[in-house]
Amino acid sequence: MSLYIGLMSGTSMDAIDAVLCDIKPDKVQFIDAHAVPIPNDLKQRLEHACRPDLSVTDYRYLAREYAALCAEVTLQLLEKANVSSEAITAVASHGQTLWHAPPTQNNAIGYSIQLNDADWLSARIGIPVIFDFRARDLALGGQGAPLVPAFHQFIFADTAQAPIAVVNLGGIANISFLDAQSGTVIGFDTGPANTLLDLWIERHQGQRFDDQGQWAQQGELKLELLSRLLNDPFFSSPPPKSSGREHFNLAWLNSFINDQYHPQDVQRTLVELTAKSIANSFQWLPKCPDKLIVCGGGAFNSFLLERIAQCLPKPIVVADSAEYGVAPQHVEAMAFAWLGWCFDNKKPANLPAVTGASQLAVLGKRVNA
Structure with a gap:
């Protein structure tokens, strides 16, 4: 088995979704899922952080708090599925998008900010974390989305x-x-x-x-x-x-x-x-x-x-x-579990016809436990 967990919280900021999958070259098999609502006070601070002038200090503190919730949902999913952390190849964490500024005709430099603290998350759950999936596509002139x-x-x-x-x-x-x-x-x-x-x-x-x-x-x-x-x-x-x-x-x-x-x-x-x-x-x-x-x-x-x-x-x-065969609320988190598998297997996962990137690319970065 090649077990991956995908973590996703979208622009609605309602919850962090975690999906456990067994991924093979020709198939993704759903095993279990769990979601933790984002508390109102954290949701309000995340919404307030959706601006381009967020300070580095505020970003780091908020990233640590967000990672703590990611760790909570991951550990609860493992307990629910009765699977040990040692059995998981990696957790693929999208992060919380705070600002997405793809390249335009007037500005060729695009960037996208996903709130995350992969090192802290990996240390807490004892599992490697794959993250920062949009950066490479943006570096190749793409939109970095949708993936x-x-x-x-x-x-x-x-x-x-x-x-x-x-x-x-x-x-x-x-x-x-x-x-x-x-x-x-x-x-x-x-x-x-x-x-x-x-x-x-x-x-x-x-x-x-x-x-x-x-x-x-x-x-x-x-x-x-x-x-x-x-x-x-x-x-x-x-x-x-x-x-x-x-x-x-x-x-x-x-x-x-x-x-x-x-x-x-x-x-x-x-x-x-x-x-x-x-x-x-x-x-x-x-x-x-x-x-x-x-x-x-x-x-x-x-x-x-x-x-x-x-x-x-x-x-x-x-x-x-x-x-x-795929519940609507699980598709995006499953997608990032699969993107994590693609990273580990050196499989390009962006589509230049979609994002406008100049070439195919392996997406993401990895921190080990």
């Missing part, structure tokens, strides 16, 4: 002969186009998914997320607001492209809001923003896929899935990844 399309290709490409698409509804949504016959893989971020929905309901309802989109359904879609939101240049920019909280945040949203909008109307319009931006992204795919597989936390928002299906350019099957 999951390569994993989507690995686990989903053979599920159908016809082309399919995979949409990850995390804090930011990304899409992967997979054509098993031609080997074509395309992927890019489409815009906000859970990030704005979660921030808005937390501000106005004190809830971390909109369960099944129930609050959004109480609101009225504001087409004029939707039109202005969709006018943001990100949505009309062709791939490769990626984004995050540094762009799509409450300050960005508030710049479009006035007193005439009820909070639930804004929530309803944000659902449509996610659905429309995903549907509009089909213009950059080689052809319309026959099937759309949905994963990530947003896959549990039935109203959002309904709106995505309604907005697509033509009727296609929309199903969550559980129908293909």
Whole structure:
């Protein structure tokens, strides 16, 4: 067995997900998973740290606290799965993205900051840690994101002969186009998914997320607001492209809001923003896929899935990844477990057609226990 643990906390900052996998060259087998919610006080400090001028001292203290939570979820997963730390080849820790600034036409130097303390984490759990997965792709002129399309290709490409698409509804949504016959893989971020929905309901309802989109359904879609939101240049920019909280945040949203909008109307319009931006992204795919597989936390928002299906350019099957053997909430953490395996096995894991990097590259760095 080749056991890896993937750790992931996305832009929604709701929890750290840990997934234990047995990874082989042709297969990833899910074994067990565990999640630990990010406490409110830490979540608030993480949100406050999402700025480019965070001091080195503040970063180090916050990284240590974040690593402590990563250690907690890892050790709890091992206990739950009844697996010893000695049996684990490595833990692959994505870290918490604080700022993502990919290269642009005006700025050729891109960077991405993932909060992490791999040395401290490795010392606490007694397992090697693989981390910093985005840096090499950025150094090669790529976006450093999204990285999951390569994993989507690995686990989903053979599920159908016809082309399919995979949409990850995390804090930011990304899409992967997979054509098993031609080997074509395309992927890019489409815009906000859970990030704005979660921030808005937390501000106005004190809830971390909109369960099944129930609050959004109480609101009225504001087409004029939707039109202005969709006018943001990100949505009309062709791939490769990626984004995050540094762009799509409450300050960005508030710049479009006035007193005439009820909070639930804004929530309803944000659902449509996610659905429309995903549907509009089909213009950059080689052809319309026959099937759309949905994963990530947003896959549990039935109203959002309904709106995505309604907005697509033509009727296609929309199903969550559980129908293909992988629970929606586990896909990203599994992806980073696989990226850790790729690092150890010297397997390039970026896709230049996705990120825009100048060449394939092995991603990550490793610290030993």
